[in-house]
Amino acid sequence: MGYFHQWDDFPEREISYLKGRPESSKLLVRIMSSERMMATHLNAKKGAFVPLHHHEAEQIIFVLKGKIEAIMGKEKESSRILGPGGIWVVPSNCPHSVKYIEDTEGMEVASPPRLDNFVGYTASHTFFDE
Numbered sequence: 001m002g003y004f005h006q007w008d009d010f011p012e013r014e015i016s017y018l019k020g021r022p023e024s025s026k027l028l029v030r031i032m033s034s035e036r037m038m039a040t041h042l043n044a045k046k047g048a049f050v051p052l053h054h055h056e057a058e059q060i061i062f063v064l065k066g067k068i069e070a071i072m073g074k075e076k077e078s079s080r081i082l083g084p085g086g087i088w089v090v091p092s093n094c095p096h097s098v099k100y101i102e103d104t105e106g107m108e109v110a111s112p113p114r115l116d117n118f119v120g121y122t123a124s125h126t127f128f129d130e
Contacts, residue, residue: 005032007041015050017116023049026100031117038113044068044100052076052097057110059090066104071097 010030018024026048030041038057044066052071061070063086070088072078074095081101082088090096 010041012043015117018050021051023047029117033113036111036113038110038117040108040110040117042104042106042108044104044106046100046102046104048100048104050098052095054093054095055114055116056092057112057114058092059088059108059110061088061090061098062086062107063088064105064107066100066102066106068104068106069099069101071099 007030010032012028012030014024015027015029018027026045027050028043032039042061052074061068063082063084065084067081067083068086068088070080070082070086072090072094076097080088
C-alpha cells in the first residue's frame with residue numbers, strides 16, 4: 001500500500017557530501033526516498049555550484065524556477081542553460097556538474113536512491129572528478 005507526505009515533513013538541509021566545499025551552503029534540499037527511487041526538492045541561491053562528479057544513480061532534474069547551467073562529460077564538452085520547464089536527464093556514471101545562474105527551485109528524481117545523501121552513511125557513492 002502507498003503512503004502520503006508533505007515536503008514540510010522532511011528537513012531542509014545542506015547536501016551531506018558537499019559539506020565543506022565552497023558555496024555548499026547556497027544549496028538546500030529536502031529528500032524523501034522509497035526502496036527504489038529518491039526525490040529531492042532543491043532550493044539554490046545564485047552562485048551555488050556542484051563540482052564535476054559521477055555516481056551509479058540515473059537522475060532527472062526538473063527546473064521549476066530560476067536558471068542553471070547543466071554541464072556533462074569529463075571534459076565538460078556538453079553544456080546547456082535550462083530555465084523553468086527545463087528537464088535534464090543524467091545517465092548512470094556520466095560525469096556532470098551544475099552552476100546555479102539564478103536563485104533556483106527544482107526537483108530531482110534518482111534511481112537507485114543515492115545513499116550518500118543521507119547523514120551518517122559512511123560509504124561514498126559520489127565520486128568527484130575534479
